[in-house]
Amino acid sequence: MVGHRSQVAKDLFAGIQPKLREVFQTQSRVFLTSSSGTGLWEGMLRSCTSGRLLLLTCGAFGERWAEVAQSNGIPFDQASVSWGSPNSPEQLEKALAKRRYAALALVHNETSTGILNPLKEIADVARVFDPEMLILVDAVSSAGGVPIATQDWGLDVVVTSSQKCFALPPGLAFSAVSDRAIDHALKVTHRGWYFDAVRLDKALSKNGTPATPAISLLYALDKQLDRILEEGLTNRYIRHADLAQRAQSWAVEHMDLYAQEGYRSPTVTCIRNTRNLDLTALNDHLSLSGMTIASGYGPLKDQTFRIGHMGELRVEDLEILFREIEAFMEM
């Protein structure tokens, strides 16, 4: 293993940065931490929120961010919609008409319900109301699989994890961060240490992280970023849209969809378990062919199940999965 302050590690880090910026569609900076997405998201929320936060929620991950804000002592208001529905620009307009916020946070792709929020439209409303308000986006299950024009849409923080659309092992998290976010962070007194945006920024300017990164995963990341860019972002988005199309048509044919039409996720399909399938037995069956599906999240545990179709999956992979689910249903 090379030392994390060695020239080799610095060169590796320096080589990764422009590729990450390309994927995030930003010219500013992309932080990289050795943690899952939750860790980096908590750090960005804590270190960049310089006043009151507005949190839009539509499912379990949004609820988690309310807990994170609460436990970090960040003053916040939460605007929710029922699960299965998206957050909307109109909902944001209403909330912003009532008071001013230092930051807005939302989940782009709510993995618990299979909803893709209209991020650009929401960001447009936020920018019209307040050019200085930060826009923080949990893009854990969308970045790399769904278009996100970080810079053009005026997004300040866009966080993702390595194990979703990047199709890497878990253990790394990435966040595009704007200059505006760093300016806000400089006004925050207690930013923490490990995930402090200002500290991460200083370390990044020297091609490193404040503490030892998971170097072996960085090699995998470097390679996978080449693969992603070789496929081309547009092709990757189209492939994910095709996967979703196929998953949705299969679900409608055999059961039903949970998420509201028009807002269904390109990376995860949440299916209503209208046939009352025993999901544990289904997964036991699928595991024989090396596959697995996710049961519903939290309160949706047995009512729904979810098929993640992101990363390097192809429609052919989905066909194999559907054949096996159909075989299970006939058993």
Ligand SMILES: Cc1ncc(COP(=O)(O)O)c(C=O)c1O
């Ligand atoms: C939308 C969303 N946000 C956050 C997370 C948490 O990410 P991690 O497990 O990498 O901390 C997940 C994980 O599935 C997610 O889907």
